């Protein structure tokens with residue numbers, strides 16, 4: 160792997176070929192001013208490439224004279240081989256005068272990026288619930304004058320046992336045309352279920368290669384959909400958008416209340432369906448396929464989202480003793496819910512465990528393979544709420560903490576989803592208090608996504624800009640700390656460098672929301688481990704799922720006390736676990752059976768009636784925690800930074 164050396168600090172780092180120079184500096188903890196997120200427009204990330212091979216993506220605001228002297232914009236430069244880079248003093252200094260403090264070079268920093276795999280569960284065969292088969296029928300004659308359906312049945316009985324195949328009535332509608340269009344050559348689509356095999360579609364000609372599944376993670380905030388090519392076993396298109404239900408309430412509780420109003424349930428159900436249908440159109444367009452190429456649908460969501468999608472009243476989910484109408488969902492026709500798929504396409508909905516641990520968590524446990532591992536694993540899904548599962552192949556215990564949507568950007572003034580332009584990585588210079596930011600897609604910053612928020616809180620804390628309670632030190636001399644509408648705030652991006660025409664800030668109110676969210680998750684982890692008498696060091700793996708962005712920095716998440724302190728090697732970041740589970744089920748009918756077993760096996764702890772939860776929550780309302788003994792490594796890092 161190419162080695163990059165940053166001067167004058169002489170910091171070396173190995174990176175993959177093609178790595179962006181600004182990101183390499185970020186990983187190496189080398190500060191370079193960067194305020195346009197890597198868009199190439201602020202012109203602040205000037206570096207001098209002294210030796211080595213780089214790919215220049217652009218020159219931005221560099222002058223001819225600067226280019227001649229070897230200047231590059233780090234964000235527009237990719238590493239191609241061993242490189243020596245000098246960071247000039249102007250790229251390290253800020254608008255404010257340098258604070259009198261020795262520069263510290265921390266020897267830590269652990270990035271985790273979402274794995275580029277479809278499914279992490281192992282030992283399963285690629286055998287999808289739907290399969291296609293090509294068939295030629297003898298054309299009818301005066302002598303052989305069976306009806307179209309009987310002709311099809313006769314051929315089916317010749318080639319496979321007819322008794323085992325149930326013909327879906329949807330097949331009959333266009334049967335006559337479909338049989339004749341390609342001269343009695345047809346493709347049959349079968350759906351295998353526990354009750355038997357169904358013939359669900361007849362297409363003209365040979366369409367055996369065109370077999371796709373629509374998989375959907377129905378999140379409270381965001382709905383993410385993918386098209387899975389069932390022949391190749393891979394994802395061919397992705398699309399996501401806000402759940403249109405948001406206009407009726409941001410969280411599950413307000414939506415349950417809204418569902419109780421006259422016509423409310425119908426509005427919520429059709430909002431979810433409209434969101435899915437829009438994503439479906441986008442996917443079909445992107446993948447350049449026809450709707451009839453999709454033969455199956457899989458969806459996973461929390462218990463409330465599943466109820467609303469199915470049009471079921473979620474009222475009793477929030478009333479003691481918190482009982483959902485349904486946990487295991489029978490196969491349904493997607494069209495019956497209003498989804499714009501063919502009439503013959505069935506929908507499998509992941510089974511939930513309890514009112515606040517839903518099918519999305521079952522899907523995550525399935526897709527990530529926790530259910531088949533000997534290793535004691537803590538699975539943490541941080542979305543609009545925090546859901547936790549502890550266990551292994553023998554047992555699983557779960558709980559849900561009302562963390563709120565802060566790490567998805569909800570309730571944070573400049574919080575956004577992890578999409579293009581979202582700030583996903585942040586550093587703040589300990590000397591100048593100037594930020595270095597990188598955005599998704601290296602485009603102009605539009606807000607801060609989950610991983611960026613974790614970074615911002617940790618960096619503000621390590622820089623001494625905020626204290627353990629998340630309150631600003633307004634004595635510090637930098638124009639970036641000021642009084643805003645919501646009290647003290649730090650300006651991460653000035654309006655002229657932002658893509659939204661105003662300053663991107665993080666305020667004390669935002670920090671308060673983030674600290675409450677992380678405290679709820681940490682308190683949930685504490686209760687869960689205490690319930691089965693497990694200590695954090697006993698946990699062999701910690702899997703993190705959630706819509707943070709492409710990266711999560713484990714050290715930063717530990718510094719703010721969102722995650723328990725453990726060796727970095729024990730953490731795995733899987734991105735969207737729920738979606739991983741939906742892909743698994745689309746590709747393997749055997750895994751669909753496992754999903755049902757997982758949901759039945761998992762024990763659920765109701766935290767809202769647990770008297771110890773509030774105690775643990777209050778203790779966690781500090782950075783990183785009131786119990787510093789639980790964070791010895793983090794305390795060492797903080798001392799190192801503040802020395």
Ligand code: FES
Pocket residue numbers: 192193194195196197198199200201202203204219232233234235
């Ligand atoms: S020009 Fe590189 S970060 Fe702005």
